[in-house]
Every structure is written in C-alpha cells, then in structure tokens.
Amino acid sequence: MDQLKTILSRIDGRGYKAYKDIQGRYDFQRFRLFVDYVQGDPFASPSRIRVQIPQSIARYPEEWFKEPHRRVALEDWICRVWAQKTRRFSGGSGTGKSGLIAVDIPGQEILSRTAVVVNRRFVEVRITVGLPARGRQVLGQKAIEMLCRHLPQLVEEGIPIQQLDTQAIEKRMCLVDNQQAIRKKLAKEGWISFVADGAILPRESGISDRPLKTASVVPFYAPESMATTIEVPHGKPLRGMVVSRGITLIVGGGFHGKSTLLQALERGVYDHIAEDGREYVLTIDTALKVRSEDGRRVEKVNISPFINNLPFGKDTLRFSTEDASGSTSQATNIIEGIEAGANALLIDEDTSATNFMIRDRRMQQLVAKGKEPITPFIDKVRQLYEEKGISSILVLGGSGDYFDVADSVMMMDEYQVVDVTDKAKRIAQENVMERVVEGGDSFGEGSKRIPLAKGFDPSKGRKEKVDAKGLKTIFFGNSSLDLSGLEQLVDPSQTRSLAELLRMMSKRVDGEKNLVMLLDELYKEIDEKGLDILSPFQGHPGDFALPRKLEVAGAINRLRTLWVK
Incomplete structure (x- = not known):
C-alpha cells in the first residue's frame, strides 16, 4: 500500500x-x-x-x-x-x-x-x-x-x-440444493417443468423482472389432477404442478395469465434468488422459446417440414433469405432450435405468425394446398414429439383445433390453473375437426450445417471489432447483430459473453465441423478452464455470465454475415 x-x-x-x-x-x-x-x-x-x-x-x-x-x-x-x-x-x-x-x-x-x-x-x-x-x-x-x-x-x-450474514448464506445453499434436487427429478421423470404452490408469477412491470407485490396478486396453486409432491433435501416436500412431456396447451381468456405462466416457464431454465416468486419454478435447460421474427436473415436452413413449393421455385431444403417473413422466420427458429439441441418448444400465439400456427377448414377450401406453401404447426407438432421426442407448450386463445393433438390442456382462470383436459377432449369428440391434415406422414429432416470461416470475420478495418451493447445488440466486425428474438437471454453480461464466444468461434470454424460440434467443443473448454477464457483482458474478465448453448447458436444463426455448407 x-x-x-x-x-x-x-x-x-x-x-x-x-x-x-x-x-x-x-x-x-x-x-x-x-x-x-x-x-x-x-x-x-x-x-x-x-x-x-x-x-x-x-x-x-x-x-x-x-x-x-x-x-x-x-x-x-x-x-x-x-x-x-x-x-x-x-x-x-x-x-x-x-x-x-x-x-x-x-x-x-x-x-x-x-x-x-x-x-x-x-x-x-x-x-x-x-x-x-x-x-x-x-x-x-x-x-x-x-x-x-x-x-x-x-x-x-x-x-x-x-x-x-452466514445464516442467509446457509439459506441460499438450502435453496440451491432444493433447486438442484428438483432439476434431477425433472430429468429422472421426463418432466418439462415444475411450478410450486405459492409461486408469484406476475412481474412488477413490463420493464422490471422483480415480483409484483400488491394485495391483489394471486399466488399459484396446482390443480389436484396436475399436482405432485417432490422431496427436497431441506424443508418439507414441495407440492406443485408438473408439466409432462408431450403437447401441453395453456388456454383461457385474455388477461387471465396465460402468457405470464409461459414467461415463468421460459425463465425457469435458470435458478432464481429467494423471494423472486419463481425460485421454485423450474424448467429443463433445453427448453426454447420460439417466436416469429420478421426481417431476420436465414442461411441455408431446411424448413421443408413446414414450407414447400414457394413461388419461383425457391429452395426450402436450403432456405436462405435476407428478409424472412413471419412464417418462414418461425419455421427457421424451430428447425435451428432442433439442430442446437432443444427438447421442448415454448410458443405463444401472441408472438407467432397466425398462418404458421393454424389453417382452418374454410381457408383450406378457399386456398387449395397446391397454392399454400405453409404446413401449419398444428399438423407437425404431434410428429415432432413422436418422432423427435420434442415437446411443445403452447399458449392459445383462438384455436380449439389444437385440442385434437394435445396431451393436456390447462386453462388460466383469474390467474389460477384449471385442468380442462377431459373437457377439451370431449369438445373435440363432439365437434369433429373437418380440416384436412397437411404435410405428410412424418415430420421430415432438419438441418446439420457446417459454418464457413468467411462468415465469421470480426475485423473492422485493421482491427477486430467485437462488442455488446445492452441486452439485445452485438457488434461483430462490420455488422450489428439483433438478439431480440432470443427471449431467454436475461442478462447483459450474457450478451457480453456471447460477443466473445463469437470471437472465439471465428478462430475455430474450419469448414469441417458442424455447428453442434463447434458448440460442444467450446463448452467443453469452458467446463474445463472456466468462463475466464473468454476475456480479452489478462487477469480480469469481471463482467461475463454464462449463456446457454441455445442462445449461442441463436446468435450465430442471426449473424448477417453467416455462411454455411
């Protein structure tokens, strides 16, 4: 000193x-x-x-x-x-x-x-x-x-x-031990999510992720038919709702909490601090929120399971565009998610392309299949689960046609869950769907793409330019990268990590390894050496947080310079 x-x-x-x-x-x-x-x-x-x-x-x-x-x-x-x-x-x-x-x-x-x-x-x-x-x-x-x-x-x-405050630290340790035990239970039983009784799901505001604290807030409570009790290392067993594998619908009227529940599930891929309200809302870490994303670039993605016979003979086996539509972007986001290892898709109709989600019988009669390139998600969601083992959780308020393909249906009624699976199945039986199933007998193939080095150039002039701005923007070389479509990216420190992961990826792309192989190699090195390896500063990488592989893949796929074979 x-x-x-x-x-x-x-x-x-x-x-x-x-x-x-x-x-x-x-x-x-x-x-x-x-x-x-x-x-x-x-x-x-x-x-x-x-x-x-x-x-x-x-x-x-x-x-x-x-x-x-x-x-x-x-x-x-x-x-x-x-x-x-x-x-x-x-x-x-x-x-x-x-x-x-x-x-x-x-x-x-x-x-x-x-x-x-x-x-x-x-x-x-x-x-x-x-x-x-x-x-x-x-x-x-x-x-x-x-x-x-x-x-x-x-x-x-x-x-x-x-x-x-050693007592508070011990409480934190008990909390994370319990969270770890629940995650192990999810993996063992093949469940997608667990939402404990007493959870507070609504947030303080549209720009705050802190819990809503008002006298009128409604704590979550699992309906008996969907409830289970999980033993945890510390404290009493936790009762709550399980979301099982398969196709789950979240339905209900507007402003009754459908999207609020889905948002809690999508954030459940991370552990939360005590008193967040969602500390015992846990979701498998391979669950991916998917939405439409007008205007995004797409590079050689096989979207043929959903889209075929585009005008002017445009290839959908290796679909590329500089300006994707709502339907082609959502199809792309699903296929890219599958490629990156997603095991569950979380979809909200509010942020989806309507023509991607459903095509009813009247529209089928008016616009013949030969004139409609899109196979709606309703005709692929069952195949996706039965052939690929990929579950779906869908927020729906406008289409009962999905009752025919659902395994379970929960209705949000004034922020409380009601199990309406039997009622939905009965309605489906009494009102037979007249629409024609489209898209063939199988889901189809996805993409396995090999990035090329020429699409990973971080240089701007004579220097490398790799930087993050806030939560949703990365500057990479001469281009900027919009990450607004990655809704499970939650911390600007994750975005800073993403920027450096892209820089590291630019040194590894060799035209031989596919995207998944490159990601696996990168995360293996992080597991062995720690997140410090990202830092361009010797000794002090103090502002990084680890993103999931799914977000790294999502960032790579949104590079406007990306080239693949």
Whole structure:
C-alpha cells in the first residue's frame, strides 16, 4: 500500500496516461490488489482491478463451494453484497468516470459469473474503477483515498466470514440444493417443468423482472389432477404442478395469465434468488422459446417440414433469405432450435405468425394446398414429439383445433390453473375437426450445417471489432447483430459473453465441423478452464455470465454475415 501511495503522489497533477504506472500487484496487510488494466482517458472504459483475500483470512467452509451449484450460488451472493456496498463509495467529483467503483450487478437469476471467484486458496472480487481526474490530469490524492482507504474498507466489510450474514448464506445453499434436487427429478421423470404452490408469477412491470407485490396478486396453486409432491433435501416436500412431456396447451381468456405462466416457464431454465416468486419454478435447460421474427436473415436452413413449393421455385431444403417473413422466420427458429439441441418448444400465439400456427377448414377450401406453401404447426407438432421426442407448450386463445393433438390442456382462470383436459377432449369428440391434415406422414429432416470461416470475420478495418451493447445488440466486425428474438437471454453480461464466444468461434470454424460440434467443443473448454477464457483482458474478465448453448447458436444463426455448407 505504501508503494501504491508513493506512485500516486508522484503522478499527482500529471497527464492521465501517468496512471499506467500503477499497473501491477500490491500486497496489502490482509489482501492483494491487482491493477490489471488502466484506462487511457477518464472518459474511456473504466480501469479493471482485482482484490484477492486468502482463505486463511476469509475462512469460508469448503461445503459452501465444493459442489458446482453451491459455488455459483456463493459467488453470486458475494457479488450482490459488493454491488450493494460499492454504491456508498462510488461516484463523486471529477471528470468522466472519475470515482466509479462497481462490480457486475446480477438480476433475479443465479448465473455462473466471472465477477467473483471462490476456491480453496482465495476469494477474489473483480472490480471496475474510474481513476479520478480533473480534466485529463491525475487526481493522485483522490486516487489514494479510493484505492488505499475505501477499497480496504470494502474488502473488510464484504469478504471475511465474520462480516457476512452466514445464516442467509446457509439459506441460499438450502435453496440451491432444493433447486438442484428438483432439476434431477425433472430429468429422472421426463418432466418439462415444475411450478410450486405459492409461486408469484406476475412481474412488477413490463420493464422490471422483480415480483409484483400488491394485495391483489394471486399466488399459484396446482390443480389436484396436475399436482405432485417432490422431496427436497431441506424443508418439507414441495407440492406443485408438473408439466409432462408431450403437447401441453395453456388456454383461457385474455388477461387471465396465460402468457405470464409461459414467461415463468421460459425463465425457469435458470435458478432464481429467494423471494423472486419463481425460485421454485423450474424448467429443463433445453427448453426454447420460439417466436416469429420478421426481417431476420436465414442461411441455408431446411424448413421443408413446414414450407414447400414457394413461388419461383425457391429452395426450402436450403432456405436462405435476407428478409424472412413471419412464417418462414418461425419455421427457421424451430428447425435451428432442433439442430442446437432443444427438447421442448415454448410458443405463444401472441408472438407467432397466425398462418404458421393454424389453417382452418374454410381457408383450406378457399386456398387449395397446391397454392399454400405453409404446413401449419398444428399438423407437425404431434410428429415432432413422436418422432423427435420434442415437446411443445403452447399458449392459445383462438384455436380449439389444437385440442385434437394435445396431451393436456390447462386453462388460466383469474390467474389460477384449471385442468380442462377431459373437457377439451370431449369438445373435440363432439365437434369433429373437418380440416384436412397437411404435410405428410412424418415430420421430415432438419438441418446439420457446417459454418464457413468467411462468415465469421470480426475485423473492422485493421482491427477486430467485437462488442455488446445492452441486452439485445452485438457488434461483430462490420455488422450489428439483433438478439431480440432470443427471449431467454436475461442478462447483459450474457450478451457480453456471447460477443466473445463469437470471437472465439471465428478462430475455430474450419469448414469441417458442424455447428453442434463447434458448440460442444467450446463448452467443453469452458467446463474445463472456466468462463475466464473468454476475456480479452489478462487477469480480469469481471463482467461475463454464462449463456446457454441455445442462445449461442441463436446468435450465430442471426449473424448477417453467416455462411454455411
């Protein structure tokens, strides 16, 4: 610390680039400080530092981090503690980002992150700081206050076990143990989702993912016919609703909670923090939300299970377009999802192309099949399950024709689920569907595509340009990538990871391995070496969170430069 103070005093008042002199390692009394990257300008991306305290001082019990799911939960917990504590010291006078002290801020999900590392040797927190300046002159004394007074105080308050709420951490461990047990039960029984009684599904607002907290909010309760009880390691067995494999319909009137339930199921691919309301809403991690996506680019996807005989003889075995329609984009999204390993499709009619979902008898009589290239999803959903083992959960409010192909039907009635499967089947028997089943006797083949290197060029001029902006945009080379169609992407730190995964993929594409092989290789390396391998910064990748393979595949497929064979 004395050495750091000496350097900061020496460069006080000099040009901002003099801050480069502080890069390196400093041994404080109870922790180490690593200054990995120093910004060249007060308006540039903040500097990156790490604080590392040995376990001989932190004294975390190994049971907190021995199991992978517990380690992720503990690192997430510490990250949240620091996100809260750094607000006290962050900001203040100065130019640009002067005075900033921050860590990656988690949302409602518990994600594998790089912001905190806990292992047998140490606890490490990765921090961004805005080194203080007036104009472009170093404020050395302010920097001493930040790095030599405030930072040690933060370390002492936010890392040693005696300063932590150990009871709350133990509760977190019990929660994630229970979530892990339920996920194992889903896999064992072949279930798609579990929604526990008492879950709060509605969110605070359209721009907030926090739970709605009003007197009128209706907790979830499973109907008896759809209920099960799951034993968990901690606490009483949990009762709730199971969504089994097959075709499940969610029906009901408008504003009764259909889409709210589906949104909870789609976010259930991630674990959630306590008091989120959805901490015991869990879905298999290979479930994919699918929607139509007008205007997206498509590169050689076999959409022939759904679309054939396009005008002017356009090929649907290797369908490509710069501007997909609602129906062709939704067909593409399903086929690409199957290619990437999705085992369940989540579809809401509100975000679907109507002509992709249904073609009723009257329309069949008016427009002959020879003039209609689209085979609607209703005629493929059963084949998709029976031949490929891919389940579907569908929100529907306007078409009872799906009753004929459904395994179960649940109705949302004032935010409560009612099992109407028997009633729906009886209605289907009494009102025989007169429409003609289209699309043949089998689902058809999907795509196995091999990316080519020329479609993965991240260069812009003489430099590589790979960057993320917010949750839904990536800049890759000369193009921008719109990820709005990836509705299960939940954290900007996942998007930053996606950008770097695309960069890594650009080095691996060889024209020989298909997309799935490349993804498997990439995730195997992450499993072995950790998410730190994504970082272009040596020592400090503090703002990444792990996305699923399905989102990485989705990002690759939306590259406007993608070429495949």
